[in-house]
Amino acid sequence: MKTIKLLSLSMLVLFIASCSSDDDGGPQIVNEEEVITTLTLTLSPQAGGADIVFTSRDLDADGPNPPTVTVADLAPNTTYTGVVQVLNETENPAEDITEEVEEEDDEHQFFYQVIGNAAVTTAYTDQDGDGNPVGIQITLTTGDASTGNLVVTLRHQLDKNAAGVSDGDITNAGGDTDVEVTFPVTIQ
Amino acid sequence: MIILLLFGISETFSQQCEANLKGEIIDFHDGTPLVGATVILLKDGTPSKSVITDLEGKFSIKNICIGTYEIEVSHPECKSKIVPVEIEGNTFKKVRLEHHLEKLGEVVVTGDNGRQVAETVNSQSLKAAELVQFSDATLGDALREISGVSSLNTGSTIVKPIIQGLNSSRILIITNNVRLQDQEWGIEHAPNVDLNTADRLTVVKGSGALQYGGDAIGGIVLAKPRRLANHDTIFGKTILSASSNGRGGSITSSLDKGFDNGLGVRVQGTYKKFGDFRAPDYFLTNTGTEQKSFSVNLGINKFQYGAELFYSYFDTAIGILRAADFGNITDLVRAINSPVPAFTDDFSYTINPPRQEVSHHLLKASAFVRLERFGKISLQYAFQFNDRQEFDNRRGEDDGIPIVDLELTTHNLDLVVETHPTKDLEVTAGVSAIYQENFADPLTGVRRVIPDYEKYGIGVFGGLAFNFNESLLLDLGARVDYTNIDAEKFYRTSFFESRGYDVDFADIVVQDFGTQLLTNPQFDYTNLSATVGLNYKIKEDLELLFNYGLASRPPNPSELFSEGLNQSSAAFELGDLRIDTEISNKLSFSFQGRALDKRLNFNLTPYANFISDFIVLEPTGVLATSRGTFQVFEYLQNDATLYGVDVDATYDLNEQFSFKTSFSYLRGQDTERDQPIINIPQTNWFNTLSYKNEKWKNLQLSLKSEAFFRQNRFPDNNFIAQVVENNEFVDVLVDVSTPPPGYHLLHFDSSVQFKFGGTDMELGFSVENIFNTNYRQYLNRFRLFADDLGRNFTLRLKFNY
The missing domain is CATH 2.40.170.20 (TonB-dependent receptor, beta-barrel domain)
Structure with missing residues (x-):
């Protein structure tokens, strides 16, 4: 009986002791490390002239606000050198995630899909270690005045050897989508 | 259902330690004798004699001193029961044990920890012999054997039990008398229990185990x-x-x-x-x-x-x-x-x-x-x-x-x-x-x-x-x-x-x-x-x-x-x-x-x-x-x-x-x-x-x-x-x-x-x-x-x- 009494008492003490938790001054804030908030496509006319910048920015990332898209008109029958950059702007200073994509370039690829009547063609100008395109650097060529959309997609862990993928056809690429933004395109 | 009735008939007998206790253990449901039931004579809680019932469910314990005793009756298919017995001379005791509806696995859990589950709620069990075939599977897989229990799966390896349509936080899982607290709220969170620790798995299709919590909207797994x-x-x-x-x-x-x-x-x-x-x-x-x-x-x-x-x-x-x-x-x-x-x-x-x-x-x-x-x-x-x-x-x-x-x-x-x-x-x-x-x-x-x-x-x-x-x-x-x-x-x-x-x-x-x-x-x-x-x-x-x-x-x-x-x-x-x-x-x-x-x-x-x-x-x-x-x-x-x-x-x-x-x-x-x-x-x-x-x-x-x-x-x-x-x-x-x-x-x-x-x-x-x-x-x-x-x-x- 005595031992049981002691046992139960000591358990009670243990219980109460464990309940009085240590206050550590609140939890630490987490800024999403991996999220891509911003995609910027900078297009420089090969013949010279001012850069044209397309930006999709979603500062609340997975929050309720949709991305804000800013674009500028493209000139007809012009070839642009394009460079894409992806950023995490929830961190301060913003983290350039393009660098991580470059480090794992065999696992990543950007795709550029032209939707509707926009007279736009794109071509990859960079390669990963296996000779497959990555799509950070491209050329973008316009035709006559027209409008449409350009969908820029970044896929992770895709199959770069599937049919058409190295030519920029996303159909058989598989993998997970890391970025998918739509830019309205006006050529005039 | 722990109804257990005794029909004690005693005869007076004068000697001090020569009384015989005879008795019969029968199935509460149909009155058939329970063969192989263990009968232990307890004096102040300490076992003094133990016998096993014969083919007719009868037992006999000899040379008992006059006094107050308890007998503990147990049978593999039944709930154990402790019954007080007054020995004033040769005594006969008939004990009816609650014999489970074996074939249905219809079992009410009580046993040594007392009444944990209301005995008016439908509950069904899987016993060790049935659990053997699930030794390499999950708790959720085994429980599906019980009617009214299905599972919510994420693939084939994350298996959460569903009792009469309800899952996750609406089901209490009790292992060894402890309510499992394992982040059960998520659909892809399977119960963290090794099925092989259980000798018996019981599903209570209702909330009738208030000892463990009042929130068992779906039911309880013991x-x-x-x-x-x-x-x-x-x-x-x-x-x-x-x-x-x-x-x-x-x-x-x-x-x-x-x-x-x-x-x-x-x-x-x-x-x-x-x-x-x-x-x-x-x-x-x-x-x-x-x-x-x-x-x-x-x-x-x-x-x-x-x-x-x-x-x-x-x-x-x-x-x-x-x-x-x-x-x-x-x-x-x-x-x-x-x-x-x-x-x-x-x-x-x-x-x-x-x-x-x-x-x-x-x-x-x-x-x-x-x-x-x-x-x-x-x-x-x-x-x-x-x-x-x-x-x-x-x-x-x-x-x-x-x-x-x-x-x-x-x-x-x-x-x-x-x-x-x-x-x-x-x-x-x-x-x-x-x-x-x-x-x-x-x-x-x-x-x-x-x-x-x-x-x-x-x-x-x-x-x-x-x-x-x-x-x-x-x-x-x-x-x-x-x-x-x-x-x-x-x-x-x-x-x-x-x-x-x-x-x-x-x-x-x-x-x-x-x-x-x-x-x-x-x-x-x-x-x-x-x-x-x-x-x-x-x-x-x-x-x-x-x-x-x-x-x-x-x-x-x-x-x-x-x-x-x-x-x-x-x-x-x-x-x-x-x-x-x-x-x-x-x-x-x-x-x-x-x-x-x-x-x-x-x-x-x-x-x-x-x-x-x-x-x-x-x-x-x-x-x-x-x-x-x-x-x-x-x-x-x-x-x-x-x-x-x-x-x-x-x-x-x-x-x-x-x-x-x-x-x-x-x-x-x-x-x-x-x-x-x-x-x-x-x-x-x-x-x-x-x-x-x-x-x-x-x-x-x-x-x-x-x-x-x-x-x-x-x-x-x-x-x-x-x-x-x-x-x-x-x-x-x-x-x-x-x-x-x-x-x-x-x-x-x-x-x-x-x-x-x-x-x-x-x-x-x-x-x-x-x-x-x-x-x-x-x-x-x-x-x-x-x-x-x-x-x-x-x-x-x-x-x-």
């Missing part, structure tokens, strides 16, 4: 280990199992040692390993699992007192189907439309991301005393630590860092008093306290899905069972719970505002970090639960159980706070601070009995569950991000009604052949919006033909047919998504609602028992899905992406030593 040895003995058991599908197996062993002073020790361990499972036509890449578990149990069991120390460790790594891991809705559409999963590779044992790694520690210390002319007082302390890590394919160096890392620590303290004021009245009362703390590790670099929180709770309960007469028992119980949740959560400012929390919950904001707000939500809940039931023996072979249960469940942390991307569904899961307690009123009946010369055993259980403010997770729209669009699921509350019926029957065709059938039907309706509830198990009908021959090494053969009908009642949550096809945006209907067609599976199982060098052995062989049928199960979240498991051969060997 996993009960075997009693520790309390006399000098040593024995052990090993089960080896090897399966073709998954190319793996398991080994589980336990060793018991007992001492004459009442001390008993058990050590038990299990190791399980599987590689990728296979659907009939392809491998389910990255579905391997590994499980390690270990437990030690030390206890002393005397009649007047006892104490137990128990520790168990459970650790598992589970691969998530690679084809179900994707990004946005574009990827979801691709995965759904792909007839063969996009990622199918050759067989591998490697468990790559996405995967879960979960470990669970449980430590329990308990003690009881039995006080003369009062009853039993038990005290129990339990500590649990659950660490859940989820890994995903991440960029760069983050690959080895989990995206979710939650550490849940729980302390429980329970005091239970059981007393018998009169021989027909049994009263149970108690207090239980809980303190729980969740820590979400910020090192993941991903915003917390579940925030840090502390939870305190205290519950007070009381219940009584009264035997009006031999055939009528009344059961009453009530419980009040007070719960407090104190969380520290970061909200995205935009989310906080879009929800209107800046208006309704402005006072919870602690600090403004610009794009995020630190808040301190605190909630109190006071909940009432109750049970009323009757157990009426209409006639010798027919019994009626009626139970009304009121259960109240405060929202869990996921329902309140969840905010994040759910792996493998391209969906955000959002909790709501405005969610309140859900309350269930459940009526259930159970007719059980025997007919046709006792060859037919049946059990018919209709029920209706009226739930107000039923919490469901439902799609409410889509969300645009830089990663594309995602579906948004939110927790909503609406009134709901679930009603259904479970039917079980067995028929002994002759000595060798028997036939078993079980059928479950359930209908769930959201009565506020007048539409079906999502994820209600489809109607199923199981039939088993068994053959057994005790003369041929106890040969058992069985063929089981499982028919799953299509679920025709489901809410339409399909939505339109914009995808690119042939350089145009097109709107496609994403069908995430339509259930797959019905299907039929056939399974075979066999076993023989023999002795090998003095060891009892059992060799078993089984085939699941004999015809390698392609099927998809409505309640498998991966049904949209891949077929379910193909044929599997299993060989198992059990040794008792």
